[in-house]
Amino acid sequence: MSENTLIDDDFVAAVRRDMLKFAQLQLRDAALAEDAVQEALLAALAGGRSFAGRSALKTWVFSILRNKIVDLIRAQGRTTNVSALGDDDAALDASFDALFKTNAHWRPENRPFGWGDPEESLREERFWAVFEICLNHLPERTARVFMMREFLELETDEVCRELGITISHCNVILHRARHGLRRCLETSWFAPGEKPC
Amino acid sequence: MLTCKEATRMMSEAQDRPLSVGERLQLQMHLAMCRGCRNFRVQMDFLRTACRRYLGRRGSEENDSRMP
Structure with missing residues (x-):
């Protein structure tokens, strides 16, 4: 397959849309995300490499985008004060504490239940x-x-270094994030009994 | 004896660094008795898998058929 048939406008538009979504999720800055995606696309298309298919091309473009995002984060890292605890962080911590009894064991109603075969979920759009x-x-x-x-x-140590926070603080933040994501998936996706139509 | 709360912190950290022998032993003892925390551990691994897959999926999913 020649590169010309691989890269048509529709394909670029579709990949671009996926990239933007990903970059915005990482950078949380629309303009910055837009720039990163643009640069990554240009770099990928200017590379003159040939690809076995669209899928291989897409993987390549995304690996370039990932490196750009890492660079951007490294560049802007210390400018944001990551150690400041926001209200939403405090709320998440409170929601975590609420899962436990005073003796720090699970409340029966909040005890994590089995998620069946979660691999199956990964195949669902x-x-x-x-x-x-x-x-x-x-x-x-x-x-x-x-x-x-x-x-x-x-x-983890690189994350800490880039953001200028201690390892133990990093651990606290990662644990908070995993709790938030776990709870959200548990209540919104894995909750037994209710499957959206 | 670990509490469930402490065990969840340890299981989160296990995603980021190798636990010490002592920590592993404590955790194993706790998990042997606690179904909730056993589920939690499986779910931590699942989160990692999902995150890796999320990127790989964005990067390599074959969605040519959905494109005009």
Whole structure:
């Protein structure tokens, strides 16, 4: 397949839309996301590489975008005060504490239940819509640390270094994010009995 | 003896660093007795899988058929 048939306007538009969504989730800044996507697309298309198919091309474009996002985060890292605890973070912490009895064991009604075969969910389009909503629902700074760790796959000590926070603070933030995401998925997707039509 | 709350913190940290032998032992003892925390642990692994898949999926899903 020649590159000309791979890269038509419709394909670029579709990839661009997916990239923008991803970049905005990471950067939470529409203009910055727009720039990153534009640069990544240009770099990918100017590379003159040939690809086995659209899927391979898309993977390549996204790997360029991921590197751009890491660079941007490194550049702007210390300018945001990630250690400030927002109201939404405090609310998330309170919602975590509320899961436990005073002796710090689970309240029976909040005890995590089995999610069946969650792998099956990963194949469902609607699951990913819920997943994205839950991600967007995390407090901004908390989400940022979590995404650096889980999406950009930086090691925890690098995340801490970039953001100028201690490892133990980083652990607290990651735990908060995982709690938020877990609870959101549990109540919005895995809750037994109610399946949206 | 770990509380469930402490166990969840340890299970979150286990996603980011290797636990010490002592921590692993404490956690294992707790998990042996606590179904809720066993579920929690499986769910932590699931979150990691989902995040990896999210990016891979955005990056490589074959959705040519949905495109005009």
